[in-house]
Amino acid sequence: MTPQASLQITDPAAARALRQHHAFLGLFVQPQSPSEVAARAGMAANLVHHHARRLTDCGLLFEQRREGGRVYFQLAAREFRVPMTLLPPGDAQGNGTADLQDLSDGFLRAYERSWALVHDGEEDVYGFGDAHQPAPPMTPPDAPSPEGHPAHLDRLTLHLSPQRYRQLARALSALLEEAQTEGHSAGGVPCTLAVLAFRAEDTPHRSLSRAVNSFLGADPA
Incomplete structure (x- = not known):
């Protein structure tokens, strides 16, 4: 044979x-x-x-x-x-599924590591006060992570025309192409930057929605 x-x-x-x-x-x-x-x-x-x-x-x-x-x-x-x-994406190992799962798992590991570094030794306090002096609401501290490559998530949902959507997605991808062209930084460590663009489920409201979950802190001067 x-x-x-x-x-x-x-x-x-x-x-x-x-x-x-x-x-x-x-x-x-x-x-x-x-x-x-x-x-x-x-x-x-x-x-x-x-x-x-x-x-x-x-x-x-x-x-x-x-x-x-x-x-x-x-x-x-x-x-x-x-x-x-x-092997459609709905398959456990379908086209694209493995890539998204790898990104999701990697981000979760980075998030847990950054969270542990920022909140080590802290505790949640659930106070209720009394009728005369209500307890202040919980406000988590906004401290940057001491690690060099902390987790960063910036999500934006808004209504776009097909033309503007393609323009925005391509512009974001161009930033990654620029980083690829620049190559590795001297003494750098591996990190992953990802752009995920997709059509959200249709909703009746027209409000703009944004969610940022980041341990970057303020940019250095």
Whole structure:
């Protein structure tokens, strides 16, 4: 058996496996035994064999030959074609879902870290006072986080024409392109800047809504 030139994937499970194990599959462009790719895969040979067997069951690899007690696996095709509708965003691992989940998880970790640094040792106090002297409302302190890259969320909801929406989304993305062109800062640490633009659910009110949740504090002079 030899690899096909192109193979269309019709099974969602195979499409998920292809997306999840793309780098691992790339180790089997040529016939390889698990022991031959174990070091490059960063796995024990028996674990490589287990994953290769599972991907064979999905139709992404095939058993090319057995030789001297070794099993050699190879890609079932040089190219796999996956219809975009096979894994829609509603799928747990659908198109775009993984990207948004990674951003959401990353922001939550950054938020928790920034929150802990700012509010370490503090406590919430729920006072009710009395009829003559009501307790003041809770006002969380507005202190910047001491970390260099604290979490920052700035969300704006407003009514836009399609033309103005595209103009604004492209302008925001252009800022990220500018940062990409400038490249890494000397001595910098990894951080993620993201622009998320989408159509909100239609609401009857016309008020402008903005929510800022930031630990940046005041910009230095």
